[in-house]
Amino acid sequence: MTDQAVSELKSRAIRPKLSRDDWVMRGFILAIGAWLVVTLLLPLYSMLSKSLESKDGAFVGLGNYIEYFSTPALFYSINNSFFIAIVSTLITISLATVFAFILARSCIPGKAVFKGIALLPLLAPSLLPGISFVYLFGRQGVLKGLLGDYSIYGPIGIVMGEVFYTFPHALMILIAAFSIADARMYEAAVALRTSRIRTFFTVTLPGIKYGLISAIFVVFTLVITDFGIPKVIGGQYNVLATDIYKQVIGQQNFEMGAVVSVVLLIPAILAFAVDRFVQRKQVAMLTARAVPYEPKPHALLDKIFFVYCLIISLMIVGIIGMAGFASFVSFWPYNLELSLKNYNFDLMDGGGWSSFYNSLKMAAYTAVFGTIVIFTGAYMVEKANGFKIVRGIIQFLCMIPMAVPGMVLGLAYIFFFNSPSNPLGFIYGTMPILVIVTIAHFYTVSHLTAMTALKQIDPEFETVSASLKVPFFRTFLRVTVPVCMPAILDISIYLFVNAMTTVSAVIFLYSSDTTLASVAALNMDDAGDVAPAAAMCMVIVATSATVRVLHALLTRGLSRRTQAWRQR
Amino acid sequence: MNLVSSESLEKQYLQIRNLTKIFGDFAALKDVSLDVFEGEFVCFLGPSGCGKTTLLRAIAGLDIQTQGTVEQEGRDVSTLPAAERDFGIVFQSYALFPNLTVADNVGYGLVNMKADKAKVSARVEELLSLVGLSDQGDKHPAQLSGGQQQRVALARALAMSPGLLLLDEPLSALDAKVRVHLRHEMKELQRRLGVTTIMVTHDQEEALTMADRIVVMNKGVIEQVGTPEEIYRHPASLFVAEFVGTMNFIDAGRGPKGEVVLGDLTLELSPREEAKLNGGDVITCVRPEDIKVRNVDENTVNSFPVTVTDLEFLGSFYRATLNNDTLLNHEIFGDFSINLVRDRDIQIGNTIRVALPVNRLHIFRKGK
Ligand SMILES: Nc1ncnc2c1ncn2[C@@H]1O[C@H](COP(=O)(O)OP(=O)(O)OP(=O)(O)O)[C@@H](O)[C@H]1O
Ligand SMILES: [Mg+2]
Numbered sequence: 001m002t003d004q005a006v007s008e009l010k011s012r013a014i015r016p017k018l019s020r021d022d023w024v025m026r027g028f029i030l031a032i033g034a035w036l037v038v039t040l041l042l043p044l045y046s047m048l049s050k051s052l053e054s055k056d057g058a059f060v061g062l063g064n065y066i067e068y069f070s071t072p073a074l075f076y077s078i079n080n081s082f083f084i085a086i087v088s089t090l091i092t093i094s095l096a097t098v099f100a101f102i103l104a105r106s107c108i109p110g111k112a113v114f115k116g117i118a119l120l121p122l123l124a125p126s127l128l129p130g131i132s133f134v135y136l137f138g139r140q141g142v143l144k145g146l147l148g149d150y151s152i153y154g155p156i157g158i159v160m161g162e163v164f165y166t167f168p169h170a171l172m173i174l175i176a177a178f179s180i181a182d183a184r185m186y187e188a189a190v191a192l193r194t195s196r197i198r199t200f201f202t203v204t205l206p207g208i209k210y211g212l213i214s215a216i217f218v219v220f221t222l223v224i225t226d227f228g229i230p231k232v233i234g235g236q237y238n239v240l241a242t243d244i245y246k247q248v249i250g251q252q253n254f255e256m257g258a259v260v261s262v263v264l265l266i267p268a269i270l271a272f273a274v275d276r277f278v279q280r281k282q283v284a285m286l287t288a289r290a291v292p293y294e295p296k297p298h299a300l301l302d303k304i305f306f307v308y309c310l311i312i313s314l315m316i317v318g319i320i321g322m323a324g325f326a327s328f329v330s331f332w333p334y335n336l337e338l339s340l341k342n343y344n345f346d347l348m349d350g351g352g353w354s355s356f357y358n359s360l361k362m363a364a365y366t367a368v369f370g371t372i373v374i375f376t377g378a379y380m381v382e383k384a385n386g387f388k389i390v391r392g393i394i395q396f397l398c399m400i401p402m403a404v405p406g407m408v409l410g411l412a413y414i415f416f417f418n419s420p421s422n423p424l425g426f427i428y429g430t431m432p433i434l435v436i437v438t439i440a441h442f443y444t445v446s447h448l449t450a451m452t453a454l455k456q457i458d459p460e461f462e463t464v465s466a467s468l469k470v471p472f473f474r475t476f477l478r479v480t481v482p483v484c485m486p487a488i489l490d491i492s493i494y495l496f497v498n499a500m501t502t503v504s505a506v507i508f509l510y511s512s513d514t515t516l517a518s519v520a521a522l523n524m525d526d527a528g529d530v531a532p533a534a535a536m537c538m539v540i541v542a543t544s545a546t547v548r549v550l551h552a553l554l555t556r557g558l559s560r561r562t563q564a565w566r567q568r
Numbered sequence: 569m570n571l572v573s574s575e576s577l578e579k580q581y582l583q584i585r586n587l588t589k590i591f592g593d594f595a596a597l598k599d600v601s602l603d604v605f606e607g608e609f610v611c612f613l614g615p616s617g618c619g620k621t622t623l624l625r626a627i628a629g630l631d632i633q634t635q636g637t638v639e640q641e642g643r644d645v646s647t648l649p650a651a652e653r654d655f656g657i658v659f660q661s662y663a664l665f666p667n668l669t670v671a672d673n674v675g676y677g678l679v680n681m682k683a684d685k686a687k688v689s690a691r692v693e694e695l696l697s698l699v700g701l702s703d704q705g706d707k708h709p710a711q712l713s714g715g716q717q718q719r720v721a722l723a724r725a726l727a728m729s730p731g732l733l734l735l736d737e738p739l740s741a742l743d744a745k746v747r748v749h750l751r752h753e754m755k756e757l758q759r760r761l762g763v764t765t766i767m768v769t770h771d772q773e774e775a776l777t778m779a780d781r782i783v784v785m786n787k788g789v790i791e792q793v794g795t796p797e798e799i800y801r802h803p804a805s806l807f808v809a810e811f812v813g814t815m816n817f818i819d820a821g822r823g824p825k826g827e828v829v830l831g832d833l834t835l836e837l838s839p840r841e842e843a844k845l846n847g848g849d850v851i852t853c854v855r856p857e858d859i860k861v862r863n864v865d866e867n868t869v870n871s872f873p874v875t876v877t878d879l880e881f882l883g884s885f886y887r888a889t890l891n892n893d894t895l896l897n898h899e900i901f902g903d904f905s906i907n908l909v910r911d912r913d914i915q916i917g918n919t920i921r922v923a924l925p926v927n928r929l930h931i932f933r934k935g936k
Contacts, residue, residue: 006593009635013590016632019649460663463630466650467657468677468728475665482667 021462021472025384032377033390036397038424039440043412044404050415051258064259074243074256078263081239084155085224085267088162092219095163096170097212099312101204102305104178107297109306115175117313119168120320123544125501125518127525128537129161130232132323134530140333142322153235161229164319166222170215177211178204213278217271224267225405227504232525240264241504244407248414248508258415261408272403320541327535342535349527351515356539359517362434363499367492370439370446375488378450379476383462402444406504413437414508429511441505442498446491453487454480485558493551497544578605581764582627582732587636589622589788596622597633598788607762609755611775614785615811620768621736623785627766628734629653641731655732656725660740662717664709664724671696671705674723681728695723698757715746722754726761733758735767739774751778772812776800784808802840806932809853816859816900818852819934828852828931831895836869838927849934856887858928859902861912864921871923874900879909879916888914890922 018026054060068074099118103111121129136143137152150156189199205212227241234242240260247257328338346352377398381391401409417428427433457480465475481488503518510519517540525533582604589597596619604610612620625631627638629650637646645653664673675692696702699719709717718738725733738754739747755778758765769775775782776796784791784799784807792804803809810817820828820835828835828850835852837845864871877899878889886909888902902922904914914920 003593006590006595009588009595010590013634014632014636014647016629017647017649017652019651021651022649458659458661458663460659460661461665463628463650464657464659464663464724465676466630467628467655467725467730468680469651470677470680474680479665479667483665 019466021466022385025380025472026387026390028376028380029384029387029390029394032373032380033394033397035373035377036394036443039436040397040400040404040409040443043409043416044400046415046419047258047261047408047412050255051262053255055253055255064255065262068256068259068263073238074260077238077240077243077260080155080237081224081241081264082267084158084162084230084239085220087155088159088166088223089216089219091159092163092166092170093212093216095312096167096174096215097208099167099309100171100174100178102309104175105204105295106302106305107295108302108309110309114309114313115171117316118171120316120541121164122168123497123501123548124320124541125503125521125537126161126165126226126228127232127503127518127522127533128323128541129164129319130157130229131326131521131525131530131534131537132319133157133160133233135322135326135332135534136319151235153233154237157233157235158230158237158239161233162223162226164316165226165229166219167316169222170219173211173215173218174208177208177215210278214275217275217278221268221271221275221403224271225264225407225504227405227407227507228522231522241405241407244411245507248411254411254414257411261405261411264405265403265408268405269403272399276399323534324538326531327538329531332531342531343539345520345532345536348524348529348532351512351520351523355515355520356517356536356543358431358514359500359540360543362431362438362514362516363496365431365435366438366499367496369435370442370495371488371492373439374443374446374491375450375481375484378447378454379480382451382454383459383472398447399444401440401442404441406441406502407507409437409441410505410508429509429514431514433509434506434514434516435499437505437509438499438502439495441502442495446494449487449491449494450484453484457483486555489551489555489558493548496547500540500544500547578608580604581606581608581641583637583639584623584627585637585639587623587626587633587638589619589626589631590634596788597626600636600788600790602783602790602793604764604766606764609758609765609767609778609780611779611782612766612768612785613772613775613782613812614770614791616770618785619788620770620785622788624734624736624766624768627732628655628657654730655734656728656730657734658718658721658725658736658738660737662709662721662741664717664720666709668708669705670701670707670709670712670720673709673720674705674727676724677728691727695727698726699723700753713746714742715750718742718750722757726763731764733763733765735765737768737770740769740771747774754778776812784811786811803853803930806851806853809930809932814856814901815853816856818854818900819897820850820852820931822847822849830872833870833872833895835924835929836926837929837931841929841931844931844933846933850931851934852924853930853932854900854924854928856901856903857885858925859890859900860923860925861902861904861908861914861920864923866921868921868923869926870929871921873919873921875919876914876916879914886914 051064052059052061054063099114102108103115108114133141133152135141137147137157138144141152147156152160186199186203189203194202224239225241227245230237230239230242231245238246240263244257244260244264247253247260326332327342328340329335330337330339330341345356351358377394381394381398384391413433416422417425417433419425427436461475461479462472465472501518503522506516507519507522510516517536521533521536521540524530524536580603582602584600584602584604587597587600588595600619600623612623614620622631626633629645629648629652632647632649637644639645640654665676668676671689671692674695675688678688678691692705693702696705699722701716701719701723704712704716704720709720712720718741722738739750742750751774767775767778776799779796781793781795782799783793786807792799792808794802794804799808799812803812803815809815818830820830823829823834826845826847828837828845830852860868872892872895874890874892874896876888877891880887880889885906886904888904888909889899890902891899908914912920
């Protein structure tokens, strides 16, 4: 058939009649699309347009940007941000690559424990390492001597904090990359009598290439957009993320805040684009994988590896432990008697214990509603017929949050929801806006988890239902949801823990009725109440850890009931 | 396209007219027309990617065609979505709901019809016994063997008593023995229920043993429609001859009067083949089992001497490799019974005289 004949035929293509299911699905898809537009696209758009306006709302083109780039102090922040991001990324990636290699490719004992410890930082707000370093290396720090004449307040402290905070993120990606090795390549290397070192450089490293690139960009983005650590331990050392905070909270200069946000968006988006590109290649490698690699013991190397993991784990435990210990000390460093005084949050500024209850509520709402919205959305996008363009647009929108720093999103929410002309303005300053911004902030990873689970179930379930005249939503509730329950629980716990620990997305949006634990910790630290801040961080860590354990138990219990079919 | 006349007395169930399906700029189906009669078992047979599944999904309304019409029981269903058509379907993966029991899988559509509980479970019982799984209702699909899972899928597809049963390679995920067994079982069941059935397969043996009629497809078009015997005995195209069964292909030339010649041997053809002739070189085809040895002498038509260059024992018969450098452009195969090989002392190196029976010889134009 000629091209012309084909396009001629297509132009006269018959129009299929849509079934009721098709209409319902399209309704849902439009609803999800509208949700993403309102909670993501429009706020970002208002931020962009705000950056082009003067204080009184007149359009000034690039005026604000010109002003920004001609203010040396602000301009230095770009340099600082990149410096911190590059150095932290180098250190984190080096440490995490070795750690991941050991966990995936060696026979040391206690791997599960090491992995568990390495993932602990995920349970803490990012200001925790900052606070901990104040106690370790600050003016009255226990290990102050180690730093010599250098001060922890500044780049050194920031980099150390960032390494602690980003380590588990890099580790997870790298472990995955190491685990997809093809054993046959190693057998070939052994057969050719290649030395271990040479094998490492010619087989292992190329094998994790994509995982490594992905980890580099993820860490880079996390660092350059992080706000908690430089805020707590940065001292006079300014970075982009703290500049936004200072412009907005300190000087009420929203326009300049918007400009810095846009500047911060650029490296984040670039890093994100590279990461997505690389992820696609990694998937292709995964499907082509062959024989899984079985590590073999090696007396000497395994000892070295063990010591390495031990040191890193001790450091992580030490950092969390230091904050924990400090939180129980009556008055550092003068009265080392242990007490619960610092947990008496109601006596301090920052919201007291009610901020903790607010956080719990916010995390629970985020987990429940977020999971429902995100999983349903992913289902509709994955399983609907036709409507290709809209589905493509939604897929794209779902990827945006990954590239948007929380602080930028929070600021964008101010511009959008606090505008007098917005009919949705009534949610400003309430609990719902905190829940909504948190769902938006953590949308991408949750969406990808849901998509992965949905792609694994038989694509013909909906077809079979249609042939049996059963509406799709019955099959969704009776089959798809139970079958995907493990992924659904994963999404909800991810949302819960992140909602507990996040600072950046909510810092501009809480009100006196809706103070949150992580924000309270930040504010107490700001006011000089460092020990209570440490105590609040510990409460958050304990909560996240408890919920994780509950989640593990629940998953096991549920899988015994709803996943009984998995066992023969 | 030939509609088989002997069948036209029966009631037409499905009328497919000028179906074209385009993916991007690739035509997966090109102007396909076909009739299916009530109660008939039709197989779509063809190599991978020829458009069998595409045609089946168009019939079901799962992937509606770009052009053309589908009429089911006199009703034009061309644009209707799957939910508004009348069919049951079994996929290669079975698509059983893993978290539901076998009984719940089978009764999945019944429950929705608001039939009362007792009726539903009686119907489920009936269906399960129909497929021989009466005592397995409480198990989950993962606890069943592949063959049992296939039968559950079949029971589920039959639950709503559909007028049309669609099967997309329903047996291909099973191992060979189970497959052969289930072939008979499914065919038997289909005959008993009298449900019009279309099955997609790329396994010709499956098609030949199960189908009332076979639709041979290639590159988005129908090459031939006919009973298994017709397809096997009288392939309508070089493609069908090559795709179904084993076939010898011998390049032939043309004599001065247009006769078909192998070297200096003029071939005698049946009138049926004779009618297909026009100018140009042709390929003659003959199945290995049709090559004749008994009662062949110098005077037998289409006979010539060959040397046996190889003899392969295949259990119930021998496959001999035969050569004649002057007449044949390459070696051909002959399938000989064990008796024949013993009686005629057929051995490697021996020369025997074989004949290509007139009514078993097919010719096709070369370079099709
Ligand atoms: N959704 C689609 N988009 C693009 N091309 C498609 C799509 N579905 C099928 N095709 C193409 O149409 C052609 C026919 O596909 P179809 O699935 O009907 O083949 P088939 O005969 O069932 O093959 P198999 O025996 O491998 O199942 C193939 O070339 C295939 O690549
Ligand atoms: Mg197919």
